[in-house]
Amino acid sequence: MELLPTLVKITHLPEKELMPVLNLFESIDVPAKTVLLVPGKVCSQVWFVGSGSLRAYYQLEERKRTNPGMSEEKITREVTNWLIPTGGLHTAMRSFSQQVPTFYYVETLEASRLFTLSYPNYRLALRLHPEVVWKIFEYVIVMADLRLHISNLRYPEDRLRVFELTYPGTISQLPVHIQASYLNIDPNTLSRLRAKRQ
Incomplete structure (x- = not known):
């Protein structure tokens, strides 16, 4: 998609x-697995x-017991909180709007063509074209509401169904562990749910 159809x-x-x-906007081609943002940096x-x-994720440190009565081992796992397909947009909203450090990572999941709007150009657009900027960030709010809806669904089957309706095509072809993390489902459970349908 080019920028104009994306904005429309x-x-x-x-x-x-x-x-x-x-x-x-600036157009850039970015290889897969490129980290665009890291915790502690301002978006x-x-x-x-x-x-x-793209995906946005954070690292969660957990304690795991190896055996009863034994000391705990610390493990770190990645939790995917956003998936952004072709035609979507993303920013670390609080970090970007308030210019404060973020707490999560943003990376490309595959080779991507991105159109970037810098913070200074955002401020300029806000002054000269407020209706456009409002509509862009209205989309962010709508997607955040949808994300909340998915995460609040009680049953894994329901989360998977809404996920597949929301992200048909490319996103649903991502590695199972990333999809499972986004849906807060164990990867084995996710594979089993999909296998039941075949």
Whole structure:
């Protein structure tokens, strides 16, 4: 997807209203597994995904007992909190809007073409084209609401169903452990749920 169709899809605004903001974006091609943001850094960009996909995740340290009565072992696991497919957008909202350090990572899951909006250009767009900026961040709020809906579903089957309806195609082809983390389902359970349908 090119930038203009991506913005039309996200904002539902006519092309003529979006044309003036196009020059505020930079297009970049990024290899798979490129880390775009790390904890402790301030998020300085909004990423629009022209092709490819992103994920946002954090690392969770847990204690695990090896044997009863034995000392605990610390393990670190990754928890995926956002998946962003082609045509979507992402930013670490609190970090970006308040210019404070973030607590999570953002990385490309596959080779991706991204359209980036820097924080200074965001401020310029906010001043010159507030309707466009509001519509962009309205989309972020809608996706956050959907994410909350998925995570609040009690049964794994329901979370999987909504996930597959929300992310048809490429995202659903991602490694099982990433999908399972996003859905808060054990990877074996996720595989079993999918196998039951065949």
